[in-house]
Amino acid sequence: MALRELLLKDADTRDLTQLAEYEAVGGYRSLRKALGMERQAVLEELLAADVRGRGGAGFPMGRKASFLPKPEDSAKPIYLVVNADESEPGTFKDREIMLRVPHLFIEGVFIAAHTIGSSQAFIYLRGEYLTEYEVIVAALEEAREAGYVGKDVLGSGWDLTVVVHRGAGAYICGEETGLLESLEGNRGQPRTKPPFPAVSGLYASPTLINNVETLATVPKIVEMGGAAYAALGVENSAGTRVFSLSGNVANGGNYELELGTSLRELIYDLGGGIPGGRELKAVIPGGSSVPVLTAAEVDTPLDFDSMAQAGTMLGSGAVIVIDDRCCMVQLGLRVAQFYMHESCGKCTPCREGTRWMVQLLRKIEDGEATQGELDVLLNVCDRILGHCLCPLGDAAAMPVASYVAKFRDEYQRHIDEGGCPFGGESSLQGVLAPVDQHHAHVRAEIEVPVGP
Amino acid sequence: MSALYDRIQELAAEYPESRSAVMPALRLAQEEHGGWLPPEAFREVGEALELTPAYCKAVASFYDMFQLEPVGRHMVEVCTNVSCALVGAQQVLEAFERELGVHAGETTEDGEVTLRTVECAGGCGWGTVVAVDHRYREPVRPEDVPAIVRGLHDGA
Amino acid sequence: MSAQREAELVTVTIDGQEIQAPKGRGMVETAAALGIEIPVFCYEPRLGPPVGACRMCLCEVEGLPKLQAACTLTATDGLVLRTAATSEKASDGQNAILEFILLNHPLDCPDCDKGGECPLQDLTFRFGPGSTRMHFPKRTFDKPIPISPLIALDRERCILCYRCTRFSENVSEDGQLVAVNRGASSMIATFEDEPYRAHFSGNVVELCPVGALTSTTYRFRARPWEIQNVPTVCGLCPVGCNVWATTREGKVARVLSRNHPEIHEGWLCDKGRFAYDHLRAPDRIRAPLVRVRRRGFEEVSHEEALAAAETGLREAGSDVVVAFSGGETGEQARALARLVREGLGSDAALLPDDWEPGLAAFRAPLSAIREADVCLVLGDDPVLERAPVVDLWLRAARREGAAVVAANAAGDIQVAPGSAPQVCAALRSGADVPPELKETAERVRGAARVALIWSEDDPTGGRHVGALASDLAETAGAQVAVYALPRTPNGRGVAEAWRALGEGRSDPPAEGEIGALIVSGDEAAADPRVAELAGRARFVLTTAMFQNDVTAWSHVVLPGTSYLEREGTFVNLEGRPQRLRRAVVPAGPDELEWVARLAERFGVAVDPWAAPSAAEQAELPPGDEFAWTQPDPQAATGRAAGPGLELVRVRALFSGAAVERVPQLQFQRPPGEVELAWEDAATREIAQGETVRVTSNGTTKELRARLNRRLRAGVVRVAAEHAVGLDDRVQVEKAG
Numbered sequence A: 001m002a003l004r005e006l007l008l009k010d011a012d013t014r015d016l017t018q019l020a021e022y023e024a025v026g027g028y029r030s031l032r033k034a035l036g037m038e039r040q041a042v043l044e045e046l047l048a049a050d051v052r053g054r055g056g057a058g059f060p061m062g063r064k065a066s067f068l069p070k071p072e073d074s075a076k077p078i079y080l081v082v083n084a085d086e087s088e089p090g091t092f093k094d095r096e097i098m099l100r101v102p103h104l105f106i107e108g109v110f111i112a113a114h115t116i117g118s119s120q121a122f123i124y125l126r127g128e129y130l131t132e133y134e135v136i137v138a139a140l141e142e143a144r145e146a147g148y149v150g151k152d153v154l155g156s157g158w159d160l161t162v163v164v165h166r167g168a169g170a171y172i173c174g175e176e177t178g179l180l181e182s183l184e185g186n187r188g189q190p191r192t193k194p195p196f197p198a199v200s201g202l203y204a205s206p207t208l209i210n211n212v213e214t215l216a217t218v219p220k221i222v223e224m225g226g227a228a229y230a231a232l233g234v235e236n237s238a239g240t241r242v243f244s245l246s247g248n249v250a251n252g253g254n255y256e257l258e259l260g261t262s263l264r265e266l267i268y269d270l271g272g273g274i275p276g277g278r279e280l281k282a283v284i285p286g287g288s289s290v291p292v293l294t295a296a297e298v299d300t301p302l303d304f305d306s307m308a309q310a311g312t313m314l315g316s317g318a319v320i321v322i323d324d325r326c327c328m329v330q331l332g333l334r335v336a337q338f339y340m341h342e343s344c345g346k347c348t349p350c351r352e353g354t355r356w357m358v359q360l361l362r363k364i365e366d367g368e369a370t371q372g373e374l375d376v377l378l379n380v381c382d383r384i385l386g387h388c389l390c391p392l393g394d395a396a397a398m399p400v401a402s403y404v405a406k407f408r409d410e411y412q413r414h415i416d417e418g419g420c421p422f423g424g425e426s427s428l429q430g431v432l433a434p435v436d437q438h439h440a441h442v443r444a445e446i447e448v449p450v451g452p
Numbered sequence B: 001m002s003a004l005y006d007r008i009q010e011l012a013a014e015y016p017e018s019r020s021a022v023m024p025a026l027r028l029a030q031e032e033h034g035g036w037l038p039p040e041a042f043r044e045v046g047e048a049l050e051l052t053p054a055y056c057k058a059v060a061s062f063y064d065m066f067q068l069e070p071v072g073r074h075m076v077e078v079c080t081n082v083s084c085a086l087v088g089a090q091q092v093l094e095a096f097e098r099e100l101g102v103h104a105g106e107t108t109e110d111g112e113v114t115l116r117t118v119e120c121a122g123g124c125g126w127g128t129v130v131a132v133d134h135r136y137r138e139p140v141r142p143e144d145v146p147a148i149v150r151g152l153h154d155g156a
Numbered sequence C: 001m002s003a004q005r006e007a008e009l010v011t012v013t014i015d016g017q018e019i020q021a022p023k024g025r026g027m028v029e030t031a032a033a034l035g036i037e038i039p040v041f042c043y044e045p046r047l048g049p050p051v052g053a054c055r056m057c058l059c060e061v062e063g064l065p066k067l068q069a070a071c072t073l074t075a076t077d078g079l080v081l082r083t084a085a086t087s088e089k090a091s092d093g094q095n096a097i098l099e100f101i102l103l104n105h106p107l108d109c110p111d112c113d114k115g116g117e118c119p120l121q122d123l124t125f126r127f128g129p130g131s132t133r134m135h136f137p138k139r140t141f142d143k144p145i146p147i148s149p150l151i152a153l154d155r156e157r158c159i160l161c162y163r164c165t166r167f168s169e170n171v172s173e174d175g176q177l178v179a180v181n182r183g184a185s186s187m188i189a190t191f192e193d194e195p196y197r198a199h200f201s202g203n204v205v206e207l208c209p210v211g212a213l214t215s216t217t218y219r220f221r222a223r224p225w226e227i228q229n230v231p232t233v234c235g236l237c238p239v240g241c242n243v244w245a246t247t248r249e250g251k252v253a254r255v256l257s258r259n260h261p262e263i264h265e266g267w268l269c270d271k272g273r274f275a276y277d278h279l280r281a282p283d284r285i286r287a288p289l290v291r292v293r294r295r296g297f298e299e300v301s302h303e304e305a306l307a308a309a310e311t312g313l314r315e316a317g318s319d320v321v322v323a324f325s326g327g328e329t330g331e332q333a334r335a336l337a338r339l340v341r342e343g344l345g346s347d348a349a350l351l352p353d354d355w356e357p358g359l360a361a362f363r364a365p366l367s368a369i370r371e372a373d374v375c376l377v378l379g380d381d382p383v384l385e386r387a388p389v390v391d392l393w394l395r396a397a398r399r400e401g402a403a404v405v406a407a408n409a410a411g412d413i414q415v416a417p418g419s420a421p422q423v424c425a426a427l428r429s430g431a432d433v434p435p436e437l438k439e440t441a442e443r444v445r446g447a448a449r450v451a452l453i454w455s456e457d458d459p460t461g462g463r464h465v466g467a468l469a470s471d472l473a474e475t476a477g478a479q480v481a482v483y484a485l486p487r488t489p490n491g492r493g494v495a496e497a498w499r500a501l502g503e504g505r506s507d508p509p510a511e512g513e514i515g516a517l518i519v520s521g522d523e524a525a526a527d528p529r530v531a532e533l534a535g536r537a538r539f540v541l542t543t544a545m546f547q548n549d550v551t552a553w554s555h556v557v558l559p560g561t562s563y564l565e566r567e568g569t570f571v572n573l574e575g576r577p578q579r580l581r582r583a584v585v586p587a588g589p590d591e592l593e594w595v596a597r598l599a600e601r602f603g604v605a606v607d608p609w610a611a612p613s614a615a616e617q618a619e620l621p622p623g624d625e626f627a628w629t630q631p632d633p634q635a636a637t638g639r640a641a642g643p644g645l646e647l648v649r650v651r652a653l654f655s656g657a658a659v660e661r662v663p664q665l666q667f668q669r670p671p672g673e674v675e676l677a678w679e680d681a682a683t684r685e686i687a688q689g690e691t692v693r694v695t696s697n698g699t700t701k702e703l704r705a706r707l708n709r710r711l712r713a714g715v716v717r718v719a720a721e722h723a724v725g726l727d728d729r730v731q732v733e734k735a736g
């Protein structure tokens, strides 16, 4: 298996940001087709396609849509909310989709909205994505002029308005309930579930939330039929995914692959391997929130079940390649700093635990930690795990615990040798994380002890 | 009354509930106030959306892109998350610090440029990602920095 | 009015014990019913739906892999829950959370006000780790800062349970106390260090489960083991919130709420909570005073004072007028009424509130407001200022989905001042509905449950709203509750006491000399009408707590007491008689005793002891049947027409003798502002915050402009204390 372009098809040869070009390759035919079908029939195709969410959790899209009440049974309006907040470290595939095939994406939004009987959709777009915002707004405008969205879409009698809502820099707003809070104009702190968004989401109304890539598959599924789509990929992992490849690899970028392709193919055959004659040390296969794989595990196939078997997750499809210059304590520290910075502050274990993790990791890296404190670190991870309001705490604890588990001797050497065995030569040496810089928001100084 | 007030009403009209417009309204106010949100801005947004200034500030302070203290006319943001850091983000950052003469988190004395590090910008495959006035430059290597800084001063 | 919802019973199992519980009841409460305690910090059902933030309540639920926050769970059939008592996993989880909470919490319990009554201290004592594994510096913040003159915030102690901010956002909806920043740098704050200035701010002190929010009036005053709590009722407004008066060494050290779920759900306004220090005001009158020369007073013995009072009254014969405050207990009012009516033979009285007894037909607990489909608020006085807790109930009703419509000059429907009676008439069946009331009329007439709130001084005692209520009940088949808000705390009880001696009351003579005037209490003494009468009276007998201008025109002054020093009965705005208890003993006799002794000299025997019957948590007497005589004959009180803008005076909650004597409450008093409609400001080129001159025949006030987009054009509002001397119509112009 190799590159299998479905979503990004034709994007190399044509400017698919232009409506005419997109229509020339069959664009918006799926919307017409879906409008001519019963809503339930479209839903059946999505169920048959067995497409799992591309945002991170991997929940089957068709099933999630089927939890929503039928529009005729709902006293409240039904909303479609698009998660375009892409912020999982290592992930930049939604951005590629929005920049290069914006019409495919919004066509997916239109079809999904129609399928669930929604007349209002919101695209929650990561605030930093400025060019992407302009591209999406332009595409929506073209689509509106062509009658694909707005009042009485293609004469079907169905109205749809789409609002692009820009975020403002908070990772937690990618978590679906944090996103809803933010979209309602609150601080983006997650809500307890249940109730799930399908029952009570945006403005306490039934809401379907899907990732950009998930929605971009919808026109393809409608076009090919669910069964044909399901034939792509492997069992429990149907279809293609756009993988974001980054880190110590020759050709970083996005690669659309059939699920089940091995990590090795992606890193070596497509990504050109590790540059500078270095050795592969570790791979983070699904964004920084997932446990790490060692070089020995590089043959693991990129699908949900294989990753689970290897003790990790496919997550957002962000593959971060790490070569042998990287100190795994520094990696742990940098990852923990990210989660500390992004913890929303609502629940105790995440807010307090991520900060404590950073303190402990800093001490270990500085060579000042005792043996006991390494155990405390693992125990802190353990005490965060499964105790938080949303998965962010787990997303900090799981990877760090995996670094210690898989590179225990490196951690041990920091303690035994009273310092970093890389002697200042690690690729992550001295990286300044936003939590450590004087930050306008942080009026009360956070005391993170610095080195001697 | 004021133009900002009216523009915020337009934003609010896009949503079923006007409170949803608080983020876009804060963004507008930030643009009007030279890139940051002075206390006055929270009063204006609050008045337009029938929210308290305290509420507006509570919201703004949750997000990294709202500035609660004055910033330079230009903003340089260097991603130092894992993927960029693995390929030398720290060296890029230091190049900016040298070239601008400030530390990350600070603004140049002439009030022209604010330099800061940010978490993953979403361009990891093309690291190091640097956003200059919110437009991404990817990849940036330390040797590209002097030209970028010069461009800031010239393009001013 | 209370809709009895049949609650389905379900079976749940907690720590192996089965229990039948109403479906949907919170699991914390369900466990408590079995005697099982689930520790909580953030959970507080009065603050809205559970948020599951602190995670202290983690429990194991059969069938779920992860521990669940029990506070977010409700009883569903077959739910099997295991708490830390029987589940090792839950116990590990709880220990983890407690360790995280304590991580940055200072261990300064010995000099923390919360010490001894602190949930965190208690839980740490019971479940907490013996030692800490945290060897890093704790998070530090600036030392305790005042977030208002009433409340201090010690951020280091804050465990970020968000109770206080949820109160501010979801209950009082003042939006002033908020969380700022994110993650580990989150903290509680007000805007730009401005004071937390809101009517209910003090509740956050009671909500805070640690010593992060403390009251400046109680800080370091007492330790929990040196105090006594006396259950009584707040006597500062007609709501009658139930309170504990905490006393130490015979002095009131603080006031805490005592939750009466039908009246106030445990919330108190800041006046009720913080005004108690007026008891110790330096200008308090402690001994009887008799005027000796033209201007001077002399302290005299009780006997001499009574003799002087008797002489003055005897000389007046039956030419006596009595002015009530509305702060008297029922017993006291009755004694005074008997003295005047039976002993002196006069029925001339100024009652602060009148009361139409027929309104009892629409009696309902305040909590029924929350269950209404439509709440209609009528009258020019802001509910928040007149009976603050009613405002909380209205907000709760709106959150529950009710349509809450206020018809007044700054309401949802901006009607002219003084037109509430016309609004009532227009909503009655068959009436000609003006266009601006069409939608409201449809709503009100189409609703199953309607709450009518009447909020202004009303010489008819609420007959207009009563007529509307009976019309709705009869012609629209609605369940109607009426809440006519008296002006004074026990104005209703005083009116009932007067009436209990038989119908009959005459107004004081409009002009000419008066034989004697009896002024009962400081509030009556502050009434301009009373001052005018005093000028015509040959003899003035006053009871008052405080020395001030008004006592200067009295001939005999008897020392008054506060509601915290008296036994007796108060009838609140619902019509609920409640018992006041003496929390601290006054220096001398109280008013009831004075009046009884005086009455005796006029041949009226009054039992000097109050005979309170009401229980600790008083019940509301059932509503009476009553046939309203329709239509209401009273024509609306027209207001002066003419040039200029129409002035509406707002009687602020934070005003009056008690508030004026508590230094920490001064910031809550109304600022010198004039509220202006947007259009009126625009035509006069007045901007927000500018100083303007408000003038009417000879009197000019310089006030700051507050522009209100919701205020009816042609109307201005000024707090009564800043409007002294102004007429009903004023000129407004930019100053300078």
Ligand SMILES: Cc1cc2nc3c(=O)[nH]c(=O)nc-3n(C[C@H](O)[C@H](O)[C@H](O)COP(=O)(O)O)c2cc1C
Pocket (backbone or CB within 6 Å): A052, A053, A054, A055, A056, A057, A058, A059, A061, A083, A084, A085, A086, A087, A088, A171, A172, A173, A174, A175, A176, A177, A209, A210, A211, A212, A214, A215, A390, A391, A392, A395
């Ligand atoms: C901390 C956190 C961050 C997340 N960030 C994102 C994100 O940036 N984009 C995204 O699509 N999903 C993100 N998710 C997953 C969403 O909660 C949600 O599962 C997803 O949007 C559902 O869409 P899907 O079913 O199409 O994947 C995040 C989840 C968590 C817990």
Ligand code: SF4
Pocket (backbone or CB within 6 Å): C157, C158, C159, C160, C161, C162, C163, C164, C165, C188, C207, C208, C209, C210, C212, C213
């Ligand atoms: S101040 Fe008290 S009530 Fe408010 S969040 Fe902190 S601990 Fe909770």
Ligand code: FES
Pocket (backbone or CB within 6 Å): C039, C040, C041, C042, C043, C051, C052, C053, C054, C055, C056, C057, C058, C069, C070, C071, C072
């Ligand atoms: S009490 Fe349940 S999470 Fe706080």
